[in-house]
Amino acid sequence: MTVRSTTLDNGMTVLTDDMPHLESASLGIWVKAGSRSETEAEHGISHMLEHMAFKGTSSRNAMDIASAIENVGGDLNAATSVEHTGYFARVLKEDVKLAGDILSDILQNSLFDQTELLREQQVIVQEIGAARDNPDDHVFDLFQQAAFPEQAIGRTILGSVESVRGFGPDSIRAYLDRNYVGDRMVLSASGNVDHDQLVDVASQRFHKLKASGAPDxxxxAYVGGEQRLVSDHEQAHIVMGFEGRAYNSDGFYAVQILASILGGGMSSRLFQEIRERRGLCYSVYAFHWAFADSGIFGVAASTGENEVNELIPVIVDELRRAAETITDEEVIRVRNQIRAGLLMSLESPSSRAGQLARQQILWGRPIALQETVERINRITADRVKQVARQIFEAGKVSLAGIGPVAHLPDYRDIASKMKS
Known part of the structure; x- marks a missing residue:
């Protein structure tokens, strides 16, 4: 597999990883703009734009867009995150040009029709309601809010019912014009794809795209705090965490390894101690979310009302113990797991196209597998323990809980125990 990269005059980067043995290709346009690119009045507009992009352009209505891709056996989708938005398609190799045409059309020529907007606002309002009804999802929204209060990065991606209902065609168009500029956009493709052909498509279809000017x-500003929603759910859904590390930080890979050792699978420390030995909960795991300039390390668990007060001290003990006792054997095991995951991702055109786009957005270039593996292999147990102590002893805990959590320990008490 060979990665090729071309930067157009408008600043857009075109990336391809050719897999000539395949009969299909995955391609998409990723934009360095997500929910944290919104003003307070625009809360949820990134996600709304993602929906409205498929609702009609100057040359295709919504049915035309869906039919054009499905008539050739392909599929079209999109996703919004905190820092990025992606629009992607998977088609047979002979239909790459068609997919590129559709993607360029929906991102440049969407009409944002008022009737379609009113209909889609109702759809997203229902989506917001469904998310709030699911404590497994909603608790993470509360956790993000606790970590980054009164900031775009701490607000939900979906928006609120009030903000979503307040969007008009002009506000969506203004957000798109401000953020969807050439040097913030990547056209990435993997599979049986011709790089030069894709460059031609991008050059023709995006020649009017503004090259730059999107605001940072x-x-x-990680703050920490707590958000709890006491309800009559049988299970208490809890997430507690600390400030993590940014993608480009020195400690990024060490924190990724730390999260996996603590709660990355059935052999992890938290799973073995909390579920297998103590039977305190069905689900427990650790995670690390990295952003461009910050991150969050967290532990999520669901347990019964009677087990809540026992669960938190056990988690605290395991985190503190890990900061002193992580072994080289554990680090090597996780490094092997990460390497295997990276290699497996290369076998999926969809995963590979997204991986390349994110690397370009985050690091300004595609990262060779061997380079990533070498970075990971340099991480030692001592380095993981050092980063763990820095994170856990910083004194800023974020805590979120939904369900029977009235007696959940205060986040400040947890912070003091982590430092003692």
Missing amino acids: PQMA
């Missing part, structure tokens, strides 16, 4: 989002 507000710098993240």
